Amino acid sequence: xxxxxxxxxxxxxxxxxxxxxxxxxxxxxxxxxxxxxxxxxxxxxxxxxxxxxxxxxxxxxxxxxxxxxxxxxxxxxxxxxxxxxxxxxxxxxxxxxxxxxxxxxxxxxxxxxxxxxxxxxxxxxxxxxxxxxxxxxxxxxxxxxxxxxxxxxxxxxxxxxxxxxxxxxxxxxxxxxxxxxxxxxxxxxxxxxxxxxxxxxxxxxxxxxxxxxxxxxxxxxxxxxxxxxxxxxxxxxxxxxxxxxxxxxxxxxxxxxxxxxxxxxxxxxxxxxxxxxxxxxxxxxxxx
Numbered sequence: 001x002x003x004x005x006x007x008x009x010x011x012x013x014x015x016x017x018x019x020x021x022x023x024x025x026x027x028x029x030x031x032x033x034x035x036x037x038x039x040x041x042x043x044x045x046x047x048x049x050x051x052x053x054x055x056x057x058x059x060x061x062x063x064x065x066x067x068x069x070x071x072x073x074x075x076x077x078x079x080x081x082x083x084x085x086x087x088x089x090x091x092x093x094x095x096x097x098x099x100x101x102x103x104x105x106x107x108x109x110x111x112x113x114x115x116x117x118x119x120x121x122x123x124x125x126x127x128x129x130x131x132x133x134x135x136x137x138x139x140x141x142x143x144x145x146x147x148x149x150x151x152x153x154x155x156x157x158x159x160x161x162x163x164x165x166x167x168x169x170x171x172x173x174x175x176x177x178x179x180x181x182x183x184x185x186x187x188x189x190x191x192x193x194x195x196x197x198x199x200x201x202x203x204x205x206x207x208x209x210x211x212x213x214x215x216x217x218x219x220x221x222x223x224x225x226x227x228x229x230x231x232x233x234x235x236x237x238x239x240x241x242x243x244x245x246x247x248x249x250x251x252x253x254x255x256x257x258x259x260x261x262x263x264x265x266x267x268x269x270x271x272x273x274x275x276x277x278x279x280x281x282x283x284x285x286x287x288x
Contacts (some may be wrong), residue, residue, distance in 0.1 A: 004047035007031025010134035010155030016084035016178045039068030043075040050181040057175045058111045080180035090165040091156040101125045105136040106150035111211025116170040123269040198253040199281035204243035206271035222263040225258040256279040
């Protein structure tokens with residue numbers, strides 16, 4: 001099985017894949033340079049499954065995944081989810097004291113998740129952005145300068161670096177929610193025999209002429225059927241200022257009568273409604 005995730009080796013995505021409940025021990029890694037490329041790998045037929053971060057408990061949504069799911073909605077579906085605990089480490093090529101570190105490199109998410117640590121402990125260091133935590137670790141391992149990276153401790157082992165400090169995230173219990181992706185049409189097969197709680201993720205936009213309460217009018221289709229919304233997120237439509245699309249996580253299967261009725265009613269109010277996936281919730285992965 002070919003599985004796409006953010007690379008190179010040693011990212012939090014790789015840790016989540018190996019630690020998660022997805023039941024894959026042997027696989028062919030398809031390492032992607034960006035999170036958007038992870039989603040696109042399924043649509044392009046370059047991978048059979050993909051694991052992508054979608055939300056962090058400190059920093060919020062991962063926009064590359066959200067935008068990628070919209071772009072690839074006709075060919076890619078969410079099949080499952082997994083909440084993975086994140087412990088960021090400060091790593092360097094050799095032992096360094098904080099005052100010796102000139103540059104700290106990482107992906108924007110860990111940089112934001114460790115912002116207080118960086119301000120208090122490494123205020124004099126220059127902050128640089130990398131495509132991934134592992135690419136940051138790779139750059140540090142190849143530099144003869146006193147540079148450091150924010151990355152998983154596993155990246156230090158892979159790239160011959162040393163862990164200077166671990167658990168440096170600003171809040172304890174830092175968790176990233178990952179989604180397990182596959183070709184559209186796989187979801188129905190994967191969930192046919194499963195039981196337990198379900199979750200449905202959808203996106204909608206263009207609620208007609210702007211008027212007070214337009215969004216409330218759309219969401220009431222769920223509340224009046226006593227369907228809980230686990231999450232709502234807005235993202236720009238990227239056309240003009242003030243136009244948005246809305247992502248919803250709905251508790252229930254899309255074929256449940258109430259959920260199906262609410263989605264049908266939503267289609268009468270929004271110009272675009274796309275179901276991005278129906279999948280087992282509560283950090284349960286579908287059959288690989």
